[in-house]
Amino acid sequence: MSVSHQRIPILVNDQSYIGHARRQAVAIAESLAFSETAAGNLGIIVTEAGRNIALHAGSGEIVLAPWTMDGYAGVDVVALDRGPGIGDIERALEDGFSTAGTAGTGLGAMRRLAQEFQVYSIPRAGTVVFARVFARPITDMTAVRGISRVGVMNLPMQGEVHCGDAWKVIRAGGRSLYMIADGLGHGRDAALASNRACEVLEQNPGLLPEDLLGEMHRALRKTRGAAVSIATLDGRRTLHYAGAGNISGVLHAGGSHQNLVSMNGTVGHTVNRVREFLYTWEGEATLILYSDGLSSRWTLEQYPGLLGKHPALIAAVLYRDHCRGRDDVTVLVVRI
Known part of the structure; x- marks a missing residue:
């Protein structure tokens, strides 16, 4: 774990x-x-x-x-x-x-x-x-340039030892993979589900997000299930993204942002449809994935100069100001 x-x-x-x-x-x-x-x-x-x-x-x-x-x-x-x-x-x-x-x-x-x-x-x-x-x-x-482009906050609900959210960053075969999984509920059983999703990602780094979600759906059937979002980057300013459940994602680039689309469902239990989306941009971009322990009522425009700061600092500011306080919370920020 x-x-x-x-x-x-x-x-x-x-x-x-x-x-x-x-x-x-x-x-x-x-x-x-x-x-x-x-x-x-x-x-x-x-x-x-x-x-x-x-x-x-x-x-x-x-x-x-x-x-x-x-x-x-x-x-x-x-x-x-x-x-x-x-x-x-x-x-x-x-x-x-x-x-x-x-x-x-x-x-x-x-x-x-x-x-x-x-x-x-x-x-x-x-x-x-x-x-x-x-x-x-x-x-x-x-x-360690790649590590310097990643920052994350991953905290359990107050009073819990185990965090039901998990995150993973993998670089393999010229690709980068970024994932957040939020096990249903909180505590140890939720953590078992989200960590199982991480194991599937580690075992299948060559798959596209849509196929990874399919593998996870099968692997998590004996767990509580989880909301999962996966983004992969192939180095050509093209982001492949697929998600099921209430993990949110936003891509900031060129002075604007795009909200990433996830489908309804719980990986391991009921996912009506898995669909992969492609996003492109010019110049440098910042990817933010976050679980529902973080409110969605924020924009980086609220924070002068924050977008240019280290990804870990961006994740920390969002956590400080927008953590709901009644659930596990994860914020993963990547400069891509």
Whole structure:
């Protein structure tokens, strides 16, 4: 079963949560065979992220997002708050700058220790900080360019250990495959269904989305079933897409966006019709897939400059502002 992401609340009057977040991060690092240096860097980043929230926002949360892709492993640290925001991000990243009377090493230290780092902040609307740490040192970031174009938030419903949503990114034979599966309901049985969908994708990376859904429909018959959406990219600015159930997708390109079409049904139980759709575009595009744990009442136009940010930062901002809070939630963002 895949490891879902973890959320840790940060409160100004109870900073024990910062230590808890650090311990959770270290445990995740051990499970992913982090080098000693990388694990230490991860712990420092989490500590600084928690302190920043407590000092400047009063409350917020840290999300620890482990991942494995293309033979690499790592953890994304995401710090989210709805505090006063940062008026001058570049100045805030300078060592020695602080508005809270501290040494002013928080954001600057995080940026130095992370392989990827970005901040998105709107005055009076809050801040999201993203820091990515690889399990092993990366000397050439061009080698992980594909990973740098992916970001995801994948969290269980409050009170659950297992996340009923699962996601997968596979690159094979010159193709890239992106999937979200949302097992019916939530908890362990929902997770078993969504993870079974991931297994089918791993076993059949050469199939088109329509055929993959057919394979999954057969494989998930003994499970609760799942909503599934699959997108494949062949490198020619053509996206093949098929979905069944309430996974949503949107493709942003050229200053506009297209909503991706899914059919009704539950994979593994009842799917009346599976149909594959093709989407094309010019220039660079951003694909966003999300489960129904995220409200659909948003547009990226609400967020000045966000579309140009790291995909993980886009996923985090959408999660912070539009998570329904009563279901598992997954947001997968890919620059394609």
